[in-house]
Amino acid sequence: MKYFKKVIVVFFIMNLSFILISCQKSNKVYFQTNGGESLKSSKIKEYSDFNSSHIPNKDGYVFMGWYVDENLEIEYKPDEHNSSPELRLYAKWQIPSNFTREEIVNLYIKAYDKHVEAKNMEVVAEGLVKTSAIIVGEINQRLKSTKKVNDSNIYQLTASYSSLAAMFFEVQGTKEDITLKTGEANSKLEIGKVKNEEKSNEDLHREKYGVLPNELNYIVNDETVVEAKEYVYSNNKHQFTLILDNEKSVVNYLKNIKATNQYDSKPAIFESIKLIVVIGVDGYFEKITYNEKYTVEVKAPIIGWSDQPMNGNITEIFKYTK
Numbered sequence: 139m140k141y142f143k144k145v146i147v148v149f150f151i152m153n154l155s156f157i158l159i160s161c162q163k164s165n166k167v168y169f170q171t172n173g174g175e176s177l178k179s180s181k182i183k184e185y186s187d188f189n190s191s192h193i194p195n196k197d198g199y200v201f202m203g204w205y206v207d208e209n210l211e212i213e214y215k216p217d218e219h220n221s222s223p224e225l226r227l228y229a230k231w232q233i234p235s236n237f238t239r240e241e242i243v244n245l246y247i248k249a250y251d252k253h254v255e256a257k258n259m260e261v262v263a264e265g266l267v268k269t270s271a272i273i274v275g276e277i278n279q280r281l282k283s284t285k286k287v288n289d290s291n292i293y294q295l296t297a298s299y300s301s302l303a304a305m306f307f308e309v310q311g312t313k314e315d316i317t318l319k320t321g322e323a324n325s326k327l328e329i330g331k332v333k334n335e336e337k338s339n340e341d342l343h344r345e346k347y348g349v350l351p352n353e354l355n356y357i358v359n360d361e362t363v364v365e366a367k368e369y370v371y372s373n374n375k376h377q378f379t380l381i382l383d384n385e386k387s388v389v390n391y392l393k394n395i396k397a398t399n400q401y402d403s404k405p406a407i408f409e410s411i412k413l414i415v416v417i418g419v420d421g422y423f424e425k426i427t428y429n430e431k432y433t434v435e436v437k438a439p440i441i442g443w444s445d446q447p448m449n450g451n452i453t454e455i456f457k458y459t460k
Contacts, residue, residue: 167225169194170208174201174229182225187216190265190427190451193414199231200368200377237369242378246358249417254352256422258459261285265428265452267298277302281452282327285351292316294351296398297323302438304330307398309351313340320398347397348390354426355391356411362387374419384408395434402437406448409433423456 165182174196180188189203204214204227214227253259263283270276279300286293290312297306306323309316321333340350349355356362358380365381382388388408395406409431416425430450437443 165220165223165225167227169204170226170228171196172229172231174199174231182220182222186220187264187266187451187453188227189214189216190429190453193429194229196229196231198233200234200370200379202230202232202370202372202377204228205230232370232372234368234370237378239363239366240360242366242369242380243358243360243363245376245378245417246380246415249415249421249423250354250358252422253354253456256287256352256458257289259287259352260457261454262457263452263454265450267448267450267452269300269446269448279303280327281450287352292351295329297327297329299323299325299327303401305398306330309343313350315339316343318343344390346393348393353390355394356382356387356413356428357389358382358387358413375424376415376417378415380413380415382411382413384411387411399434399436401439404435406432406434422458423454425456426454428452428454 166179167182167186167188168179169177169188169192171177171194174194177192177194180186180192192204193201195201206212206214206219206225206227208228210228210230219225261284263281263285265281267279267281268276269279277300279298281296281298283294283296292309292311292313294309295306296308298304304323304325305320306327306329307318307320308329309318311317316338317335318338319329319332319335322330324330338346343350362383363380364383365379367379367381369376369378371377385408388406388411392405396403410429411431412429414427414429415423418424428450430452431448433445433447435443436446
């Protein structure tokens with residue numbers, strides 16, 4: 139009888155917990171696009187960044203980002219606003235200026251030259267890569283990368299995590315003496331289990347991984363830019379969109395994708411590459427948002443070879459110390 143009572147009590151507590159959890163409202167975001175295309179409400183997750191994942195369209199205008207007030211004075215920042223039980227975001231728009239393709243590409247190239255020559259900088263990238271796999275269906279892979287340059291020292295920690303795979307690679311040292319560690323990342327996108335460690339230098343690292351921590355994955359120049367558009371100058375900042383060639387711009391990035399994949403893989407095939415670039419009045423990068431779609435054939439345990447479509451929305455934030 140006592141056992142029976144215990145079972146009833148446990149069953150009651152479990153059901154009460156279920157009811158309480160069910161009654162809790164999921165944090166949601168609602169979008170006021172101010173004349174742009176309508177967007178459905180979405181759940182707010184810890185790693186959500188709606189400036190990169192939810193970009194509306196409005197004919198004749200450039201999207202300048204989300205704001206948390208109707209007067210468009212307070213910019214939406216994921217770290218500050220994603221904890222709200224209910225979030226309303228308002229779209230800001232601006233009419234683009236008549237900047238030529240050549241002028242826009244030159245703006246980017248000058249900013250990139252400043253970037254690779256910088257003695258002290260930090261670049262933090264965060265985002266989500268959506269993919270799918272046989273049996274399990276759609277998977278959200280979280281990604282975070284921190285790159286630092288301090289005089290002659292370079293550092294990078296890139297980690298990704300999903301229900302199927304978790305990996306990291308860490309680069310530290312100087313260009314002449316690089317130590318690289320790879321292994322499993324934990325759910326907090328930190329170093330978990332180190333599986334491999336190797337030594338290299340600038341040339342060997344570029345040959346295998348494509349770029350050094352002070353460089354960017356995509357090659358952007360007059361030959362790789364298919365379209366340069368949506369230029370605006372606002373609050374002492376340049377903003378524009380680049381559409382890149384799916385083959386010429388990814389030569390270095392292909393090496394990086396293959397070398398950092400946990401499983402055997404074939405070269406990725408890109409479908410589309412879009413960059414939204416923000417450059418400050420001093421000519422340095424402030425932010426780049428990447429929207430990339432590609433398919434990579436991967437050999438996973440049990441499943442074998444299969445195509446994995448990847449849809450990534452990644453935002454890089456740049457900080458320079460002069």
